[in-house]
Amino acid sequence: xxxxxxxxxxxxxxxxxxxxxxxxxxxxxxxxxxxxxxxxxxxxxxxxxxxxxxxxxxxxxxxxxxxxxxxxxxxxxxxxxxxxxxxxxxxxxxxxxxxxxxxxxxxxxxxxxxxxxxxxxxxxxxxxxxxxxxxxxxxxxxxxxxxxxxxxxxxxxxxxxxxxxxxxxxxxxxxxxxxxxxxxxxxxxxxxxxxxxxxxxxxxxxxxxxxxxxxxxxxxxxxxxxxxxxxxxxxxxxxxxxxxxxxxxxxxxxxxxxxxxxxxxxxxxxxxxxxxxxxxxxxxxxxxxxx
Numbered sequence: 001x002x003x004x005x006x007x008x009x010x011x012x013x014x015x016x017x018x019x020x021x022x023x024x025x026x027x028x029x030x031x032x033x034x035x036x037x038x039x040x041x042x043x044x045x046x047x048x049x050x051x052x053x054x055x056x057x058x059x060x061x062x063x064x065x066x067x068x069x070x071x072x073x074x075x076x077x078x079x080x081x082x083x084x085x086x087x088x089x090x091x092x093x094x095x096x097x098x099x100x101x102x103x104x105x106x107x108x109x110x111x112x113x114x115x116x117x118x119x120x121x122x123x124x125x126x127x128x129x130x131x132x133x134x135x136x137x138x139x140x141x142x143x144x145x146x147x148x149x150x151x152x153x154x155x156x157x158x159x160x161x162x163x164x165x166x167x168x169x170x171x172x173x174x175x176x177x178x179x180x181x182x183x184x185x186x187x188x189x190x191x192x193x194x195x196x197x198x199x200x201x202x203x204x205x206x207x208x209x210x211x212x213x214x215x216x217x218x219x220x221x222x223x224x225x226x227x228x229x230x231x232x233x234x235x236x237x238x239x240x241x242x243x244x245x246x247x248x249x250x251x252x253x254x255x256x257x258x259x260x261x262x263x264x265x266x267x268x269x270x271x272x273x274x275x276x277x278x279x280x281x282x283x284x285x286x287x288x289x290x291x
Contacts, residue, residue: 019078028229034258038261038263042263043265051279088250090105090108090249092176093144094186095141096143097133097137101240102171103137105161108250117223120196120220123217143200145181145195147188148194148195149192153176153191154190156176178190184225193229193244194227194232196223196225198224202219203218204218231244242262
């Protein structure tokens with residue numbers, strides 16, 4: 001996270017909140033909406049039909065800016081990418097060193113990429129002590145516990161991102177509770193509604209084209225055991241209830257987001273939509289998108 005923002009004196013309440021230091025801009029923001037509950041709405045365009053494209057034509061009023069990442073600074077690319085690829089789920093990665101030292105750090109460069117077996121990818125960007133400790137532990141022991149972050153412990157989860165010395169425990173600083181895992185040594189976060197015990201399958205190093213130095217490592221891990229809070233698990237449907245999970249996601253900079261609203265869009269089954277008149281008309285035009 002960026003912590004080198006320049007202090008800007010507050011002059012009026014009309015000052016841009018984005019230009020103010022975090023503690024100052026917080027006083028102008030409304031309170032956290034504790035009572036906001038997960039709910040589904042209709043889609044933005046329930047009347048949308050096949051072939052209609054975007055449901056809002058305002059994109060036509062704007063041009064795209066062309067950029068070559070190789071001609072930009074690392075910092076500029078970082079700010080661009082973490083604010084554009086959003087939202088990103090936040091997972092707390094728990095590891096343990098060969099000597100038994102526990103480490104806990106948050107990661108938003110992560111996703112699930114397969115379900116049989118359960119495979120996750122985690123990106124370790126180098127440069128901060130806590131992240132390096134986590135990565136070293138994973139590469140040395142081949143184990144980690146991944147715990148998804150929810151609203152009720154977001155402050156504690158965020159605290160684990162601090163660049164504290166290796167001998168300082170993020171568990172103690174955050175006040176989070178270590179719960180024993182069943183198949184691996186690293187504990188998972190007891191406060192989390194969903195945790196996964198993982199073993200390392202493969203890893204890949206990334207090097208800067210400018211310096212040749214290693215700038216990041218991708219770890220591919222397999223989930224070998226799950227832990228789900230009982231009230232969050234809809235056993236009849238086999239799914240986790242988002243109204244209980246209340247997940248937190250990362251946006252750009254210091255900004256997090258929450259999930260309180262959703263909408264459903266059915267996946268199109270070709271055997272059903274191919275007979276629709278709109279599809280027949282489109283097929284009749286016979287202008288495939290070939291370059």
